[in-house]
Amino acid sequence: MNITANEVAVQLIVISPNNAGQRLDNFLFTALKGVPKSRIYRIIRKGEVRVNKGRIKPEYKLAEGDQVRIPPVRVAQRDTPIIPSQSFQDSLEASILYEDDLLLVINKPSGLAVHGGSGISLGLIEALRATRSDKSYLELVHRIDRDTSGCLVVAKKRSALRFLQDEMRARRILKVYYALASGRWPRGRRRIDAPLLASEQKSGEKIVRVDSEGKSSVTVFSVVQRFDNATLMEATLETGRTHQIRVHAQYVGCSLAGDVKYGSDDYNDDARRLGLGRMFLHALKIQFFSPCGKKILIEAPIPPELSRYLQKLDH
Known part of the structure; x- marks a missing residue:
C-alpha cells in the first residue's frame, strides 16, 4: 500500500x-x-x-x-484505507464473549496481531474500529502476543480504559492462561519469580530474557495434565511483562510447544508433524471489576486446533 x-x-x-x-x-x-x-x-x-x-x-x-x-x-x-472483509468482520463479532456500555471482551484468534504496524497492515483493534464505525472510541486495555489466542479486553470509553489500566497496575485483574510446556514440568517449580529484561535487535525484533537488571516478573504455574513429553499448565500472571509466560517456561527448561522464538526447534518440528501449527498459549480466563462495580469473569473456550492436539498427545 x-x-x-x-x-x-x-x-x-x-x-x-x-x-x-x-x-x-x-x-x-x-x-x-x-x-x-x-x-x-x-x-x-x-x-x-x-x-x-x-x-x-x-x-x-x-x-x-x-x-x-x-x-x-x-x-x-x-491512499485507500484497508477495510476488513465482511466474513472477517462477521467472525470478529462472533468472537465477542462479553459486552456492555463500557467495554467488551473478545476471544482473539491466534495469528492476528492486536494492532497494526511493523509490516502488519491490519490488527484486531483497527478491524474492530472498521467493523464498528459508529463507535467513537475503542482502545485496547492490554495486549497479548500475535500467536496467542484468548481473552482480550477493549474499552469503549476513555474513563473505562483509565480505570481498568489502573486496576491492572494494582494487580487486581486475574489473568489465567493455558500453556503446553515441552517435557516434564519439574515438581516444586510452581511460582517463578525471575526479573525480565527486554531488548531490541538490529532487525527491530524484541527479545526478552531473565536478567537481574530486569523488571520484577512473577508467574504462578500449576499442572493440569502430564503427557509423555509435555505438560499442560495453567499459568496465572502476577505481573504482565512482554513474553512473560514464554520466557519463564524457558527459564525452567520447559519452553512452550510451538514457540519459535524461545522454544526448541527439534521439539517444535515433532509437534508440527503431530499437527500443532501454532504456539500453544491461550488466554483462558480473565476476572475483574468493571468501572460500575460489577464483577466480571470471562472464559474463552480452548480453540479446536489445541483441543485436537491434546487428544493426540493423550492417545
Whole structure:
C-alpha cells in the first residue's frame, strides 16, 4: 500500500469526555498519526499547539470542553484505507464473549496481531474500529502476543480504559492462561519469580530474557495434565511483562510447544508433524471489576486446533 504525505488545515478540537484526563502529547500522537514524535514536541514547544488559546506544556492533562488548536502538519496517510472483509468482520463479532456500555471482551484468534504496524497492515483493534464505525472510541486495555489466542479486553470509553489500566497496575485483574510446556514440568517449580529484561535487535525484533537488571516478573504455574513429553499448565500472571509466560517456561527448561522464538526447534518440528501449527498459549480466563462495580469473569473456550492436539498427545 503506497503512502502519501498530506497537509491538513488548522484543526480546532473540543475535548470530549472520552479524552478528558489524557496528556496533551498522548492526545496528539493519536490525532496526528504518522507524524514523528519529535515533530509533535517541536510544535508544542514553539506554541503552534494551543489549548484554550494559550501556550501549553506536553504533560498538561486535558479537561472536558478544552479547545485544542492543532496547526497544519504533514501526516502520512494511506491512499485507500484497508477495510476488513465482511466474513472477517462477521467472525470478529462472533468472537465477542462479553459486552456492555463500557467495554467488551473478545476471544482473539491466534495469528492476528492486536494492532497494526511493523509490516502488519491490519490488527484486531483497527478491524474492530472498521467493523464498528459508529463507535467513537475503542482502545485496547492490554495486549497479548500475535500467536496467542484468548481473552482480550477493549474499552469503549476513555474513563473505562483509565480505570481498568489502573486496576491492572494494582494487580487486581486475574489473568489465567493455558500453556503446553515441552517435557516434564519439574515438581516444586510452581511460582517463578525471575526479573525480565527486554531488548531490541538490529532487525527491530524484541527479545526478552531473565536478567537481574530486569523488571520484577512473577508467574504462578500449576499442572493440569502430564503427557509423555509435555505438560499442560495453567499459568496465572502476577505481573504482565512482554513474553512473560514464554520466557519463564524457558527459564525452567520447559519452553512452550510451538514457540519459535524461545522454544526448541527439534521439539517444535515433532509437534508440527503431530499437527500443532501454532504456539500453544491461550488466554483462558480473565476476572475483574468493571468501572460500575460489577464483577466480571470471562472464559474463552480452548480453540479446536489445541483441543485436537491434546487428544493426540493423550492417545
